[in-house]
Amino acid sequence: MLRMTKQADYGIVLMSYLANQPERPFSAPDLAVETQLPLPTVSKVLKHLCREGLLSSHRGVKGGYSLSQDPRQITVAAMIAALDGPIAFTECIEDTPGSCSQEDNCHLRANWQRINQSVTQALEDISLFDLAVSSRPPLVQLGSVRGALAN
Amino acid sequence: MLRMTKQADYGIVLMSYLANQPERPFSAPDLAVETQLPLPTVSKVLKHLCREGLLSSHRGVKGGYSLSQDPRQITVAAMIAALDGPIAFTECIEDTPGSCSQEDNCHLRANWQRINQSVTQALEDISLFDLAVSSRPPLVQLGSVRGALAN
DNA sequence: CAAAAATAGGACTCATTCAGTCCTGATTCA
DNA sequence: TGAATCAGGACTGAATGAGTCCTATTTTTG
Ligand code: FES
Ligand code: FES
Secondary structure (H helix, E strand, O other), X not given: OOOOOHHHHHHHHHHHHHHHOOOOOEOHHHHHHXXXXXXXXXXXXXXXXXXXXXXXXXXXXXXXXXXXXXXXXXXXXXXXXXXXXXXOOOHHHOOOOOOOOOOOOOOOHHXXXXXXXXXXXXXXXXXXXXXXXXXXXXXXXXXXXXXXXXX | OOOOOHHHHHXXXXXXXXXHOOOOOEOHHHHHHHHOOXXXXXXXXXXXXXXXXXXXXXXXXXXXXXXXXXXXHOEHHHHHHHHHOOOOOOHHHOOOXXXXXXXXXXXXXXXXXXXXXHHHHHHHOOEHHHHHHHHOOOHHHOOOOOOOOOO
């Protein structure tokens, strides 16, 4: 497996969508319809991303979410980290030392960190902008799907 | 999080140990003592690795496990894939098409594959040999820990 | 000023998956 | 023949994730 959570999955989908429509904010219900993802979870993810500083929110009737930064500045690593927590392939990697029982006589710690670093680097090399340009649909579709689903 | 399972974790630890002691096979109980990991799980992981072709086994009284290939030929990606299954960051990546509900109108599929490919590449660039050389302990220790734990 | 629409935050439940254990059989060596 | 080891799978308990829902708070609009 080795897969990220659906939260991160959804988050990247949502961020990509927003990166393609930078002109105005989108509300959670709108985004749920557009991406065909379940509204409550979408809402949860958006709130999370907002708390982490990747999105800006605006309350009230005409409120919604929009990117808080230039898509070129946002890396895939940052999005995953925001939703799934720090990228730590094994327990011993996590910030707190002492979390691993074998820490003192373990000669692998440096290796875990190397593996971890390698993967992190790979994810940092891809920006939201990179994802957005290639996922941009024919713009006609912008809203044509709206209302297709009930939720 | 974004972490691999303990199976893969243990597997890499065990493989690294074996890579440092290429002269003879080790039994599951021996390896459990040396690595200070729980025996039943160690046994399970070893069997798994053997079935996947990364280890050779030899039954009987003087049996045990040993690497079936040159450590330079074994990548971290291969070990993780053997234990955790194919590296697939999101559901849509998995082999079977049709697994994702949004497949037809999804413009992100290429992106997932790019992310996935990037991470896979990072893990393929590290070989077991790379891990082993840096984790090699002072060889005096070879067995000094033996018997320190009961299981 | 009041109502509607949206976000903020968190509690909660259910399903899935993982970690770990255990048992039964097959193989090898002394 | 018997002891030690691997082979394979079934099983249980715990942890985690996905998803839902409820109650504020904020903002716009009539
Ligand atoms: S510190 Fe945890 S296995 Fe090395
Ligand atoms: S195919 Fe699954 S999200 Fe695109």
